[in-house]
Amino acid sequence: MAFELVDLDRQGTRMKIIFVRHGEPDYRELEERSYIGFGIDLAPLSEMGRQQVQKLSKTPLLSSAEIIVSSAVTRALETASYVVCATGLPLRVEPLLHEWQVYKTGIENFETARRLFLENKGELLPNSPIQYETATEMKSRFLECMSKYREHQTVVVVAHRMLMRQFVPNEKIDFCQVIECELEI
Numbered sequence: 001m002a003f004e005l006v007d008l009d010r011q012g013t014r015m016k017i018i019f020v021r022h023g024e025p026d027y028r029e030l031e032e033r034s035y036i037g038f039g040i041d042l043a044p045l046s047e048m049g050r051q052q053v054q055k056l057s058k059t060p061l062l063s064s065a066e067i068i069v070s071s072a073v074t075r076a077l078e079t080a081s082y083v084v085c086a087t088g089l090p091l092r093v094e095p096l097l098h099e100w101q102v103y104k105t106g107i108e109n110f111e112t113a114r115r116l117f118l119e120n121k122g123e124l125l126p127n128s129p130i131q132y133e134t135a136t137e138m139k140s141r142f143l144e145c146m147s148k149y150r151e152h153q154t155v156v157v158v159a160h161r162m163l164m165r166q167f168v169p170n171e172k173i174d175f176c177q178v179i180e181c182e183l184e185i
Contacts, residue, residue, distance in 0.1 A: 012184065015146065016154040018065055019164045019179045020056065020083070023049030025075040036105040041073045041098075052176040053079050057086035059178055062156055065089060069149060070158040071097035079176070080158040089156070096145035100162035101133040114162075122166070139166050146185050 026046035030039065045053065056062075062083055070080035072095045084091045102113040113132040116125075122135025133141075142163060149155055161173045168179050 013150045014182055015150070015152065015185045016180065016182050017146075017167070018061060018154065018156045019168065019181065020062075020079065020156060020158045021161055021164060021173050021175055021177050022071070022073075022076040022079040022158060023053040023056070024175045025049060041075075044074055045078045049075070049079075049175065050082075053082040056176040056178070057082050061178060061180070063087050063089075065154045065156040066152045067092060067149065068156040068158065069094055069097065069146070071095075071099070071160060073098055073160070076158045076160065083156065083158065092149075094145050096141050097157065097159045097163065099160045100138060103131040117162075135166055138163055142166065143183075143185060146183075150185055 023045045025043040026049065027040060027043045030043050035042065056079075065087075066089070068080055068083055068087070068089050068091045070076050070091060070093055072093050076097070077093060080091055080093075083089070100117075102110050104113075109130055113130045116128060116130065117132060117135075120128075122138075124132060124134050146155070146157075164173055164179065165171075167183060168181055170177075170179060173179065
């Protein structure tokens with residue numbers, strides 16, 4: 001594990017988070033070249049994804065933030081770039097806001113891991129056939145990252161569905177969906 005677990009009892013600053021899920025990606029070029037793992041995360045937005053983000057960028061709520069913090073993954077970063085252009089807010093890129101980690105490559109393994117994650121409420125059972133990042137590890141990674149922004153009261157976070165789901169009750173989070181919440185950071 002490349003990070004330390006944050007003591008969830010030692011948080012203290014309330015922060016309004018405006019979560020934004022990235023736009024629809026286009027994996028075709030990378031799949032044709034058999035990219036896997038983090039390589040697949042180089043995928044840009046699809047044309048539909050760009051249209052989704054252009055519509056998203058007109059959301060007045062986004063301008064209420066002080067800063068935009070984005071995952072370094074291409075689809076999130078491209079989404080954030082449109083929001084930056086529309087709002088004029090400063091952008092910070094955070095590698096710790098990456099997609100949920102499954103430690104075996106391939107779409108079948110990802111879907112199996114996702115099913116196990118949901119069935120086991122974010123826990124990783126000792127006999128799990130696929131290793132993956134737990135809910136606690138994701139929350140800790142997010143809070144560690146966001147602790148750098150405690151001086152801000154309202155932050156737009158452009159990230160990924162599985163990471164967002166650790167903080168909001170929504171089971172389904174659409175591309176470019178905006179979800180507000182308050183967290184102790």
